[in-house]
Amino acid sequence: MEMGARFVWFGGIFAVIFLLVCAMTDNRVMAQAPVTAGTRKVARPIGEITSKKANKEAIERLRQMSPEEIEALDKKLAQALTLYYDRKFGQALPIFKEIADKVETMDIMFWIGTSAMKVGQVELAIEKFQKMLAIDPTLHRVRLELAVAYFMAGEYEKSRQQLELVQKVSPPPAVQKNINKLMAAINERTRKVFWNLRFSQGFLWDDNVSSGPDQRELAVLGGTLVLNKESQKLRDEAMVSNLLGNVLFDVGRRNGLMWNTTGSFYYRAYTDYHKFNYVAADLSTGPWWVGRRDIAKVPLGFTRRDFGSEKLSYTIHLDPNYEHFFTRHFSLRAFFSFSSENYFAQRNDPLDNYNYRYELSPNLYLANRKYIISLSLGIENHNAEAGRFSYEAPYVGLACFARLPTMTELSFRYQYARRDYDGRPLFYAIDRTDRRRQIALVLSQSFFKRFFASFSFSYLNNDSNAGLYDFDRKTYSLNVGFRL
CATH class of the missing domain: 2.40.160.40 (monomeric porin ompg)
Structure with a gap:
């Protein structure tokens, strides 16, 4: 199954379960090392979010699914990710949301949030990023995305607060440069007098x-x-x-x-x-x-x-x-x-x-x-x-x-x-x-x-x-x- 430069598959096995199971083994939401599931061996897709805390509820829901249900989710995820990385966010979003109704991992939440921002559903993006940070407050990349979502919604002070929290951990120069740009935009938008x-x-x-x-x-x-x-x-x-x-x-x-x-x-x-x-x-x-x-x-x-x-x-x-x-x-x-x-x-x-x-x-x-x-x-x-x-x-x-x-x-x-x-x-x-x-x-x-x-x-x-x-x-x- 072709997933672009971001994914390599060695068969049609389910990918969603590995988004969380790996959190039980090495605390990563998604890993890259091959694993064995039944009699088939696959390479896991490269994930978006590295978290030190597992979503236990999602793991339990995955354990209770039948192989047929897992296979169906596998196909939907492959379809959604293909659309996502082809920048067809409006088409990918409803598929991600359908998957999330059955099992919602940290990566699924992130993909829903970023897709929602791209198509103007800012409230949904804020909801997902807030939920991720409630699970793991150390996800600074997610906090930056939340700052952007707040900015798009006109919540400039909330956006500034999120940026200041990221600045406290001394981010890399490239990240700090982007923070400075967004801070400047916030200052411009919160000015009282323009001439x-x-x-x-x-x-x-x-x-x-x-x-x-x-x-x-x-x-x-x-x-x-x-x-x-x-x-x-x-x-x-x-x-x-x-x-x-x-x-x-x-x-x-x-x-x-x-x-x-x-x-x-x-x-x-x-x-x-x-x-x-x-x-x-x-x-x-x-x-x-x-x-x-x-x-x-x-x-x-x-x-x-x-x-x-x-x-x-x-x-x-x-x-x-x-x-x-x-x-x-x-x-x-x-x-x-x-x-x-x-x-x-x-x-x-x-x-x-x-x-x-x-x-x-x-x-x-x-x-x-x-x-x-x-x-x-x-x-x-x-x-x-x-x-x-x-x-x-x-x-x-x-x-x-x-x-x-x-x-x-x-x-x-x-x-x-x-x-x-x-x-x-x-x-x-x-x-x-x-x-x-x-x-x-x-x-x-x-x-x-x-x-x-x-x-x-x-x-x-x-x-x-x-x-x-x-x-x-x-x-x-x-x-x-x-x-x-």
Whole structure:
């Protein structure tokens, strides 16, 4: 019977009994020397656990079994171990559990525990490792596995306690190195305050800084409208600065209440057309609730925007969202946003608005979140003081993210929206409809751990039945920066 590199068999004799009988002879759960059982000679499989204490109950149960029952267990164990060492833990686990219902040795408990951890049944793994240590507290390898299981279950202090017990016996350097890694992970998970800061400086090429139409002369109601130079399509370059910071405070234990605060600052300064310079600063704060399968966020924020050399507007916004993970790889996110924007200049009063957005987004997380694919379906309701600036816009979007082994990150986003305006625009006798297509692509490369360089491309096509609002715009930017 083939059992891989870990096992050699000299016949089809029962293997389970030797997992414990050897404990009566040389205190090992499993031995490697050949033994005789009846008239057949076999080599015992190499065991996982060396214990100084025998499981007497299991030994007695084995003694009471018939040869046929032992032979059946022998076949099941061979099947389970083949699956186990082929890393098919989900298939091996139920067979190990079936064997354990009849006779449970230290090795069977260990194999059940490790298989359970691999398939996410952490509670079962903890139960088995605790039971083994109750029989023999000197099983330090098992104690390390219990520490890992506690870590996976979010029981970080219990995990730390198990590691400290192993450290007291002065483990080998290789084992101590692994202990240090897990201790560092525990310290990271039990931190109360998390923060990060990201800054970048770059250069941007913009082929339409004014978001103006291609043509200077447009057919409008009653004749022809001639645009001035700064209202038509203009090309320019700009220096771009971007600062983003975040502070997350863990109010209680992990998987509970948190408080998150995010701040951002963006500045774009054009080389020639300074009246299109743009500044935006935002501060948002609010509670998070993180469960094992759920994340809820309720941020409240304030945004201030400047355009050219003037104050443009300020916005108060509330952006609650909720994401439920059906599996490790699939989630559904619901998002709602409400904002109230007010313009500083009285001439812009017709632009004052309330904005509502509703969105549903299924998400795929692959390869430990190295690859993320998201689909978004939503609707935006923009209510301005003037009907010609009010619209309703259903939209659909696709976003993809990839993190490569080369410390390279690639993100892509596409969105299509149809805006149906409530009022007729100036100079037109038709109801305005815009079809907007947006593409954004970002390629980022990290180096020297905390530094990065990125290339960004964006494209916006606003296909409008009112020629004054029909335009497209492309930007390219190169940025370098650092993160803390």
